[in-house]
Amino acid sequence: VSVITLLTDFGTADGYVGAVKGVLLAAAPRATLVDITHDIPPQDIAAGAFALRTAASFFPEGTVHVAVVDPGVGSARRGIAARAGGHFLVGPDNGIFSYLFEADPGAAVVRLADRTRFRDPVSHTFHGRDVFAPVAAALANGVALEDLGPPIDDPVRLPPLIAEPAPDGTVRSRVVHVDRYGNLVTGIAHADLSTADPAAFVTEVGGRRIRRHLGTYAESGTDEPFTIWGSSGLLEVSVSGGSAARSLAAVRGTAVSLTPVSSSTSGAGPAA
Amino acid sequence: VSVITLLTDFGTADGYVGAVKGVLLAAAPRATLVDITHDIPPQDIAAGAFALRTAASFFPEGTVHVAVVDPGVGSARRGIAARAGGHFLVGPDNGIFSYLFEADPGAAVVRLADRTRFRDPVSHTFHGRDVFAPVAAALANGVALEDLGPPIDDPVRLPPLIAEPAPDGTVRSRVVHVDRYGNLVTGIAHADLSTADPAAFVTEVGGRRIRRHLGTYAESGTDEPFTIWGSSGLLEVSVSGGSAARSLAAVRGTAVSLTPVSSSTSGAGPAA
Amino acid sequence: VSVITLLTDFGTADGYVGAVKGVLLAAAPRATLVDITHDIPPQDIAAGAFALRTAASFFPEGTVHVAVVDPGVGSARRGIAARAGGHFLVGPDNGIFSYLFEADPGAAVVRLADRTRFRDPVSHTFHGRDVFAPVAAALANGVALEDLGPPIDDPVRLPPLIAEPAPDGTVRSRVVHVDRYGNLVTGIAHADLSTADPAAFVTEVGGRRIRRHLGTYAESGTDEPFTIWGSSGLLEVSVSGGSAARSLAAVRGTAVSLTPVSSSTSGAGPAA
Numbered sequence: 001v002s003v004i005t006l007l008t009d010f011g012t013a014d015g016y017v018g019a020v021k022g023v024l025l026a027a028a029p030r031a032t033l034v035d036i037t038h039d040i041p042p043q044d045i046a047a048g049a050f051a052l053r054t055a056a057s058f059f060p061e062g063t064v065h066v067a068v069v070d071p072g073v074g075s076a077r078r079g080i081a082a083r084a085g086g087h088f089l090v091g092p093d094n095g096i097f098s099y100l101f102e103a104d105p106g107a108a109v110v111r112l113a114d115r116t117r118f119r120d121p122v123s124h125t126f127h128g129r130d131v132f133a134p135v136a137a138a139l140a141n142g143v144a145l146e147d148l149g150p151p152i153d154d155p156v157r158l159p160p161l162i163a164e165p166a167p168d169g170t171v172r173s174r175v176v177h178v179d180r181y182g183n184l185v186t187g188i189a190h191a192d193l194s195t196a197d198p199a200a201f202v203t204e205v206g207g208r209r210i211r212r213h214l215g216t217y218a219e220s221g222t223d224e225p226f227t228i229w230g231s232s233g234l235l236e237v238s239v240s241g242g243s244a245a246r247s248l249a250a251v252r253g254t255a256v257s258l259t260p261v262s263s264s265t266s267g268a269g270p271a272a
Numbered sequence: 273v274s275v276i277t278l279l280t281d282f283g284t285a286d287g288y289v290g291a292v293k294g295v296l297l298a299a300a301p302r303a304t305l306v307d308i309t310h311d312i313p314p315q316d317i318a319a320g321a322f323a324l325r326t327a328a329s330f331f332p333e334g335t336v337h338v339a340v341v342d343p344g345v346g347s348a349r350r351g352i353a354a355r356a357g358g359h360f361l362v363g364p365d366n367g368i369f370s371y372l373f374e375a376d377p378g379a380a381v382v383r384l385a386d387r388t389r390f391r392d393p394v395s396h397t398f399h400g401r402d403v404f405a406p407v408a409a410a411l412a413n414g415v416a417l418e419d420l421g422p423p424i425d426d427p428v429r430l431p432p433l434i435a436e437p438a439p440d441g442t443v444r445s446r447v448v449h450v451d452r453y454g455n456l457v458t459g460i461a462h463a464d465l466s467t468a469d470p471a472a473f474v475t476e477v478g479g480r481r482i483r484r485h486l487g488t489y490a491e492s493g494t495d496e497p498f499t500i501w502g503s504s505g506l507l508e509v510s511v512s513g514g515s516a517a518r519s520l521a522a523v524r525g526t527a528v529s530l531t532p533v534s535s536s537t538s539g540a541g542p543a544a
Numbered sequence: 545v546s547v548i549t550l551l552t553d554f555g556t557a558d559g560y561v562g563a564v565k566g567v568l569l570a571a572a573p574r575a576t577l578v579d580i581t582h583d584i585p586p587q588d589i590a591a592g593a594f595a596l597r598t599a600a601s602f603f604p605e606g607t608v609h610v611a612v613v614d615p616g617v618g619s620a621r622r623g624i625a626a627r628a629g630g631h632f633l634v635g636p637d638n639g640i641f642s643y644l645f646e647a648d649p650g651a652a653v654v655r656l657a658d659r660t661r662f663r664d665p666v667s668h669t670f671h672g673r674d675v676f677a678p679v680a681a682a683l684a685n686g687v688a689l690e691d692l693g694p695p696i697d698d699p700v701r702l703p704p705l706i707a708e709p710a711p712d713g714t715v716r717s718r719v720v721h722v723d724r725y726g727n728l729v730t731g732i733a734h735a736d737l738s739t740a741d742p743a744a745f746v747t748e749v750g751g752r753r754i755r756r757h758l759g760t761y762a763e764s765g766t767d768e769p770f771t772i773w774g775s776s777g778l779l780e781v782s783v784s785g786g787s788a789a790r791s792l793a794a795v796r797g798t799a800v801s802l803t804p805v806s807s808s809t810s811g812a813g814p815a816a
Contacts (some may be wrong), residue, residue: 018579
């Protein structure tokens with residue numbers, strides 16, 4: 001039994017996802033289809049890449065992840081398939097798999113060149129249905145990655161998600177995702193910190209200081225924002241029972257910094 | 273083939289549901305995964321409990337229902353699994369299974385105590401992925417409920433959904449759910465009424481009287497509100513081709529009463 | 545393995561879809577369930593019919609498509625099942641299958657008359673669960689279409705989607721769908737045009753002229769609207785990286801016309 005996951009910006013109202021699933025099941029009738037999400041904002045490649053980072057690694061070995069956020073459909077942008085982290089990846093070469101490639105330096109990538117694998121004709125506007133679905137079905141059916149096209153070593157990459165600490169220990173990052181609960185996910189990973197304890201740092205989000213670091217939401221007791229290690233290993237800013245995004249007027253891209261306590265005593269940002 | 277259903281307040285845009293499904297399929301590759309809904313309003317346990325009541329009982333014997341609306345994640349709140357109505361239930365002990373327990377007085381409940389069943393490590397913010405998914409997969413794979421932890425007899429319960437009639441025959445309830453069509457579902461069940469015919473009663477919703485009781489939407493003919501027995505055995509207030517919620521400015525929690533016609537002749541509420 | 549698809553206007557928040565899936569899996573445990581969409585606007589039969597047209601034909605032979613947009617539930621409107629395009633169709637007789645019937649003049653249709661196939665009792669408000677789901681499961685299990693009820697030859701039909709050209713070559717149509725990206729899908733099909741090249745025509749949408757016809761989104765280079773052949777074989781009006789619906793203030797139903805260039809030189813509409 002093969003698993004094929006789908007992540008798109010198609011939304012769920014138009015029937016486009018249904019068309020893709022029809023093509024998949026016609027070619028790979030025994031595959032288990034799983035929706036990761038179809039609610040990526042239209043053409044927001046970075047949001048799609050982040051959702052893949054959240055979900056993809058938990059699937060069983062051999063899962064085929066199809067990701068279609070594809071503003072360049074019909075242009076010269078390449079289609080690719082890859083093997084990374086024990087999974088197969090299929091989609092446009094626009095950076096959507098960046099964070100999965102980051103996690104597996106040994107990823108193998110090919111350019112989709114064997115047009116006999118595609119639907120015929122291929123539309124100019126819907127490669128999810130006409131190119132990526134049939135290729136994903138082929139992988140689910142056991143076709144070798146190498147049979148899909150020639151290897152490439154330069155897939156498009158987004159800027160790294162994870163911030164590097166500066167020599168003085170400060171970490172400058174940004175809000176990389178705002179989730180449904182208003183949690184602000186930052187590009188600050190556990191491994192970034194010279195100590196794993198953010199209480200040794202002062203966190204600033206959009207110029208406001210966060211003075212508490214908690215282990216669980218339940219410890220909060222107030223509606224003051226706090227930092228917490230999130231479930232994906234990234235530092236998050238949260239408000240218990242509320243929305244940190246609203247409380248702090250923060251959005252994706254808002255600057256976040258961590259400064260070691262010893263060097264931040266002269267800071268003068270307003271307290272959150 | 274085991275069926276595992278999912279009901280959460282995760283929304284569909286963040287990849288969290290995908291992570292849960294990945295964990296489920298990695299551990300129970302032959303399970304059939306079914307989404308009941310992920311659109312429960314954030315942390316709205318009562319809404320989750322009601323959606324479970326709407327859907328859960330129709331699934332085949334042995335189905336595993338995973339429900340994660342979990343504002344207390346990471347706190348001392350218990351995780352539980354249960355057998356009720358021929359199904360297995362897995363989730364936080366916060367009342368989300370209340371209406372399924374109401375329907376089966378013989379339900380067996382255990383506290384999730386065997387940490388070897390969980391992912392390792394368990395995050396403090398995402399037990400849907402780290403605790404409830406692996407436990408649900410274990411149940412789908414045939415692990416016995418009793419192997420998951422010690423029995424408990426005091427799972428958290430929400431207030432009863434169904435209103436009891438007063439000695440004079442009046443039933444005081446409330447709107448327990450507003451559905452997509454603006455139908456107002458009340459906590460008044462068929463069995464509550466000394467007669468099954470609401471035409472023998474006067475219905476008031478938020479102080480406005482509903483004077484018609486119909487058997488089908490199609491009988492309405494006007495945009496006046498009416499009562500109708502809904503598909504879950506609860507009395508509903510509807511407007512044909514419109515929204516009773518909007519027409520009556522009613523929300524979840526709005527008071528509803530049924531008064532026997534004989535005792536209501538002196539009522540003076542404005543007619544709806 | 546049988547595939548059963550679902551298309552409804554139930555939304556995803558109420559548990560209604562879950563109830564339908566429970567009934568399906570209880571009766572057809574090995575079926576593969578696929579959501580086409582549950583986000584059809586409430587009671588919008590034409591939108592449901594269009595989404596089915598977008599998705600249904602891609603599924604494997606023998607797929608059972610269940611479509612429930614059913615404002616007449618409980619009235620005398622018929623329930624039907626059909627065989628069309630190598631698939632089975634189950635739902636209310638209100639036109640929702642119109643475009644699938646258009647595509648297969650040999651479609652066979654029966655009225656659902658064998659009440660032993662339904663759940664007992666049948667509610668007056670939820671035939672998706674009580675009538676259409678058990679009938680769909682029966683078809684997935686191999687029950688013959690003819691065993692479900694007597695044949696009918698007059699299923700309800702919506703007006704044709706596809707516009708016919710006038711004798712002078714002009715095609716008058718309308719926006720038949722606005723998709724998530726703001727693309728305006730028209731009822732103008734490839735076969736409608738005396739030549740397949742819309743550049744030989746002047747397109748007007750809501751009185752504004754579209755002067756460009758492109759092969760791909762990527763050729764646009766500006767935020768000016770253009771026409772393009774969409775993935776369903778219908779002419780679309782698009783704005784690259786934006787929304788044609790917003791740019792042109794167009795909605796479903798907005799008039800669209802194509803006039804051959806030779807006969808349009810005296811036109812005086814404002815340029816788009």
